Amino acid sequence: MDGNGRWARARGKPVMAGHRAGAEAVRRCVKAAIAAGVRYLxxxxxxxxxxxxxxxxxxxxxSLLRFYLRHKVAELHEQNVRLDFIGDLSRFDAGLRAEIERARLLTARNTRLTMILALSYGARSDMLGAAKRLAAAVLRGEIEPEAMREEDFGAFLQTSSFPDPDLIVRTSGERRLSNFLLWESAYAELAFLDVMWPDFDESHFDALMADFARRERRFGKRLAPDGAL
Known part of the structure; x- marks a missing residue:
């Protein structure tokens, strides 16, 4: 969700104004995802x-994250949205970690949409942690190295309980993944928008869904002449 700072500077406003506007764009994005029937965001x-x-x-x-966790999670709960988190949450202070856990518990049984917030998250760090946990399991004799599969590694990632992403979107003209879901995005479709994140709205979301629906997803397989895998 890039472009908050540039959006603010272009309007002669402090960077924090861009982050606030970006938070409102999140609300629009969640609304559009629910309307489109998206299950994970x-x-x-x-x-x-x-x-x-x-x-x-x-x-x-x-501070902005703390405010929204404290005052806006009830709105997500009313929308039947489940809130979950990935990342090194230990780097946040105890008060913010308590707000995160409160939001997780409040929305845990919701089923319409699972919204995952990546906080203090880096894919390389997560993959390194997964490798360490997998190595420990091997040393304990729980996994035989020769029998190890990709799924075994994926099970040690923080995202193991979520499906891999179908579509990754980056705003503000950036054209890279920047350490985001590197393992999980192996077969994700990619979309790069020039729009700054604070300007992202339902029309952009709907256009992305329409474009995604037109794509042929092969997952490394060759299509037969009739279009079947």
């Missing part, structure tokens, strides 16, 4: 690299 809200930003911006971002 993962939002890269705070990367592990974001900790390298200025202390002021990190404080602003975490």
């Amino acid at each position: 993962t939002l890269y809200a705070f990367s592990s690299e974001n900790w390298n930003r200025t202390a002021e911006e990190v404080s602003d971002l975490t």
Whole structure:
């Protein structure tokens, strides 16, 4: 969800104004996802690299996250949205971790849409952690190295309880994955938009869905002349 800072600077506003506008774009995105029947929506809200930003911006971002967890989760709950999280949450303070857990528990039984917030998340870090946990399982004799499958590795990732993404969208003209769901995105369709995230709305979401519906997903297989796999 890129472009918050550039959106704000182009309007002569502080960066925090862009983050607030971006939070409103999240609400529009959730509404559009529900209307389209999407079952899982993962939002890269705070990367592990974001900790390298200025202390002021990190404080602003975490304060905004705290505000929305405290005051807006009830709205998601009313929409039957389940909220879950991936990332190194231990880097946040105890109060914010408590808000995260409260939101998770409140919405745990909701079934319309699962919204996954990636917070303090980096795919490489998650993959390294999975490799360490898998190696420990091998040392304990729980898994034979020769019999190891891709699924065995995937089971140790934080995303193991979620399906792999079908479509990954990046806004603001960026053309890279930037350490997001690297293992899980092996066969995901990619879409790159020039629109800044605060301007993202239902029309952009619907256009993405229409474009996705026109794509042929082969998963590495050759299509037969009749279009069958």
